[in-house]
Amino acid sequence: MQNKIEALIDKHMSTLSATKVSLSSISSEELWQRSGRLEGRDSEFLRLQDRKGAKYLLSPTHEEEITEIVASSVKSYKDLPLRLYQVTRKYRDEARPRQGLLRGREFLMKDLYTFDVTEEEARATYDQVRKAYSAFLDELNLPYLVANADSGSMGGNLSHEYHLASANGEDNIISCKKCDYSTNEELYSGTLGSHELSQPDSSLKGRDINSILTSTPFLSKDKTALFNIITPKDSGPLNTHLLKKLHPTIDTTLEAPFKTWSALNTKNPTRPRTETQVLDGRLAHLPLSNPTGPTVTHHKTALTSPSESSTCPSCLFPASLKVSTAIEIGHTFHLGTRYSVPLNAQVLSSSNKLAPISMGCHGIGVSRLLAAAAGLLMDAKGLNWPMKIAPFGAVVVAAPKTAEQDVLKVYDALALGSPGGALASASSSASSTTAPLDVAIDDRDRPLGWKLNDADLIGYPFIVVLGKAWKARGAVEVQCRRLGVKEEVTLEDLVEKLKGWEKQL
């Protein structure tokens, strides 16, 4: 599978004229110091020293290394654009490695780095990569989401995440049913619609104010400030991503903030401290004064996490949001000059001026994609691989004592495409993206039922059985668990039939 995904990636990278490279998994700390990414992220690195005491780290990503190489070999605007990618092992000392390949400390990643003369060209490159990513994911025939994303520590200000929709996903993707808004929950702004702002909710009138709101305390990291977050009752959990953005000093990890606050104040009653009341925009109309300190009202913002009843922050349509759990399998970043400036990667422009290269970086989690696809399609009987990454598109399984030449006849029909015409070449004439069908034969000396169970477990897209129907009528049984297919097919029709089903896998 890994090879198949890599080959599929190679194919789509070639549409970008990207060249495949292979950088070392080991990088020197000194280089990361120069880019400013070593400090503050210490715990994420797996570090090592050689016999001379030189300091290295196992690279989680390769912006530094590739920029350094390009800086030393590219001199003129004529050498650009340049697109370099690799599929190599990366390392991150995860605090909580879990779910096998989904979040491991060693992972296989495709990383593409793009180098353009101008910001404008780099942004055009970014759009080309977006198209290549969509074309790649389309081929997998799996439900995926593209979300606007915070570029975080990578720099730049244009970024997208690619997700496979999955019930087990760790990410929440918020999208709008009415417009093309789609983002990671971490970036959801909580913008309220006018229907939520213009007038007081009549249902609140005359009720005890404490029955209509929830107050949640947080302390600042230095424990000198208390924040009481006031939201409408039953409006859902607080949006801690947003709170941290609005009030960066807030510590959302403390377990019993009010208890800590009281204990500190009892111990030192005169210590300097503030108590701030933070108001959800939906409560702006209520007469909520703060007896012990200032009130901050976020007039147009919900402080709770988005739900299906939330307003779309983009088109402002009420109750239009959809929340999908998903697994991130790709991430693209426009980097601009974030790395080319500190690492001195510059070219002479056509007007003979030195300028820093404008960069982008674009990842696909290869081992992650493998695990996500497995989790997405598996059922109680076993795995189900998407056709494009299945190690074999079909397995031929015969009842004991079936003549070997019969098995080979069926194998040839599938792999070479006779007698029904070449599956591979027929498919590839219809669409250049269809690869030949790789076929396996299970010739182990075991009962038919045992081998069929094993084939289900392994997850071949098609199981082709030479059983009773073969002996009686020379027909095979085609099984495709994913499509609910279990059908008797003559050898003549086999290739055409599979071609029809294949499109849905």
Place this chain on the structure above:
Amino acid sequence: MQNKIEALIDKHMSTLSATKVSLSSISSEELWQRSGRLEGRDSEFLRLQDRKGAKYLLSPTHEEEITEIVASSVKSYKDLPLRLYQVTRKYRDEARPRQGLLRGREFLMKDLYTFDVTEEEARATYDQVRKAYSAFLDELNLPYLVANADSGSMGGNLSHEYHLASANGEDNIISCKKCDYSTNEELYSGTLGSHELSQPDSSLKGRDINSILTSTPFLSKDKTALFNIITPKDSGPLNTHLLKKLHPTIDTTLEAPFKTWSALNTKNPTRPRTETQVLDGRLAHLPLSNPTGPTVTHHKTALTSPSESSTCPSCLFPASLKVSTAIEIGHTFHLGTRYSVPLNAQVLSSSNKLAPISMGCHGIGVSRLLAAAAGLLMDAKGLNWPMKIAPFGAVVVAAPKTAEQDVLKVYDALALGSPGGALASASSSASSTTAPLDVAIDDRDRPLGWKLNDADLIGYPFIVVLGKAWKARGAVEVQCRRLGVKEEVTLEDLVEKLKGWEKQL
């Protein structure tokens, strides 16, 4: 190239029914402690700790990991034989990394591990692997040597090294022109022929004894013993590998042993010490008594390094040896139960008895092979890749202003095989080992000469030029630097012509 070598390896591993796996580059120290390979080799490992302080190392090889996995999943003789291989990055903290990919601290290696029920079956497997290795190396069309090898720290007692003959090689391979003796110099036994033993060399008679022999001092590692190695004068440098085997306490690294010896004795004249005289077999007939201590005579052994005038230790034919410098690119080991016993990898035999699995391990240095092949075939103009691992078998280079459709016509003739018949399919019908010809087009906007120089530098096996002859007569010029070919060829003959030359590349 790396992909091409890997694909070629995959092909030959499949002839062994070997399954491709991918183990982590990181291994736990605890596992290496259990196999007994952690102690004493400390300085070779690149080690690291995670955020919890757990101790890991970057694996230089994977016997421990794979044995552990097989031990936990294989229970019965019915599950064997099993052959597992991978092509992954390995690590070794080399004291002197040098010559780029030839001896780096990070390297790409193919490692195959074989698991059999009995020693006998494991040895049969070993022979199959030898055949697969030869078939693989035959395809590269490069001169290679197979040498008997010491299995060193790997255990077992059956081992071969695979070398590419190279003037820059670090290894000396000793082979016999008369029999099939072939070994690494490190294993050369120095066995003398009867012509060297039976009678005193008459030329020595009546001469000053010091004019016919050389004495070389060595100290023992604890510096309490002096060894005077006495060899015939002008018989070449001492064979230190052999000396260390015959006298394991000898320290061959000390720079001025006699000076050190004298200084120690002057400082402490009564310290316990011995002075041993060690005699080369060719001097056994001389009256050489040792006034200060014992004499050890190696009656049938030369203590000097082998040369073209040495006797073959196997067939004892005089002056029959050949010494070739070479680069090791593969190594096979029969391991027996070296790892299966300490790591508890055992199966129930057909007679229901638990027995340790008999193992083998078989490496190919992929990045090393790449560098060795490059070094072997390069000349002053650039690289020359063997056809089977060249990124492209041919490049089409056209003079400026050549019509694009002309270039594509030549490309199609090469890649698709028209009009002269399909090169790929014609070749593969002749031999199943021939892959299709991958063709590149250099369509960069540069002068023809510049592009031809660049093509020479890159090392395409064939350069197909659309130059003056194309404009005048519709003929291309085929260049093949390795074969000294520069020939005008019509489009009709092109494919057949290349097929002929290709066999020699």
